[in-house]
Amino acid sequence: MLKIILPVSLATFLLDYSGWIHQLDGILEPLMGAIHLPATAALPLLAGLLTGIYGAIAAMSVLPFTVEQMTLMAIFLLIAHSLIQEGMVQHRSGCSAWTATLVRLTAAVLTVIVVGWIIGPVATQQLSGDVIIAPRDSFWPELSDWAGQMGILSLKILLIITALMMVMEILKQFSLIDKMILGIKPLMGVLGLDREVGMLWLTAAIFGITYGGAVIVEEAEDRHLSSEQLKTLHISIGINHAMVEDPALFLPLGIHPFWLWVPRLVTAFVFTVIYRMWRWMKPHHRAMTVKTAPSVSTAPSDG
Numbered sequence: 001m002l003k004i005i006l007p008v009s010l011a012t013f014l015l016d017y018s019g020w021i022h023q024l025d026g027i028l029e030p031l032m033g034a035i036h037l038p039a040t041a042a043l044p045l046l047a048g049l050l051t052g053i054y055g056a057i058a059a060m061s062v063l064p065f066t067v068e069q070m071t072l073m074a075i076f077l078l079i080a081h082s083l084i085q086e087g088m089v090q091h092r093s094g095c096s097a098w099t100a101t102l103v104r105l106t107a108a109v110l111t112v113i114v115v116g117w118i119i120g121p122v123a124t125q126q127l128s129g130d131v132i133i134a135p136r137d138s139f140w141p142e143l144s145d146w147a148g149q150m151g152i153l154s155l156k157i158l159l160i161i162t163a164l165m166m167v168m169e170i171l172k173q174f175s176l177i178d179k180m181i182l183g184i185k186p187l188m189g190v191l192g193l194d195r196e197v198g199m200l201w202l203t204a205a206i207f208g209i210t211y212g213g214a215v216i217v218e219e220a221e222d223r224h225l226s227s228e229q230l231k232t233l234h235i236s237i238g239i240n241h242a243m244v245e246d247p248a249l250f251l252p253l254g255i256h257p258f259w260l261w262v263p264r265l266v267t268a269f270v271f272t273v274i275y276r277m278w279r280w281m282k283p284h285h286r287a288m289t290v291k292t293a294p295s296v297s298t299a300p301s302d303g
Helices: 002-018 021-033 039-051 053-060 067-079 083-092 097-119 129-133 139-173 176-190 195-211 213-222 227-239 245-249 257-292
Strands: none
Touching: 002 039, 002 053, 002 139, 021 039, 039 053, 039 067, 039 083, 053 067, 053 139, 053 245, 067 097, 067 245, 067 257, 083 097, 083 195, 083 213, 083 227, 097 227, 097 257, 139 176, 139 245, 176 195, 195 213, 195 227, 227 257, 245 257
């Protein structure tokens, strides 16, 4: 964890102190503005897309964002992070990496746009310009402040991760995960999924795609699920996975738990239902096209 957090956070601090990062505001502002975020938000989002949640949090904690802005960034990153690594796992277990990545990016953008409207675009776009243009302290005092902030943040994350690992070990020791699988099977229909994928969904929901990747790949091969079942599953877990650990990592930043758990669960349901409707409509549309097409007679003409 610290191997990712500390280098990314230090690099972000140096970019912010030098002012170089703010020179890109004019280029990034239209793109970030479309999702109710300031141009500076591009750095944490890019860090999350490539390195994962830890790198994104490290960058977020250094830059002067409001709680509303961090809320939108957290929602985006919970849906779309570690795209290369997790995309390869999804590719090996039944869904094209390109498809999985495109779905997650689209879901992240649309979800943040909707939540931004709910929170209020004016509130989310207010980045404190005073922090950027105010005279800076000398380098060493600011570096010392950064080190203190990183120490506190790292300690909070360490405590959260340790507690989660203890809970997971208890679940495994008492075989509670198997009981949970039986309990969630009726829930699969509500989520727009087939009951046969309950084990894979629960694995991704608890352990995430990266940590649960080996189980997901093995189970996908052994259970002989259809390609459509696997694609539907990957649309759901690509958007909504690691429901315990990842959202909890953002709690030290002061983000309300509702926004960390609910929006991406709703988005996963909506995307899954839309995909199943599209899949259902394809053969019906094809059948209607064949039925309405003019028949061509092959009988010889009288002439």
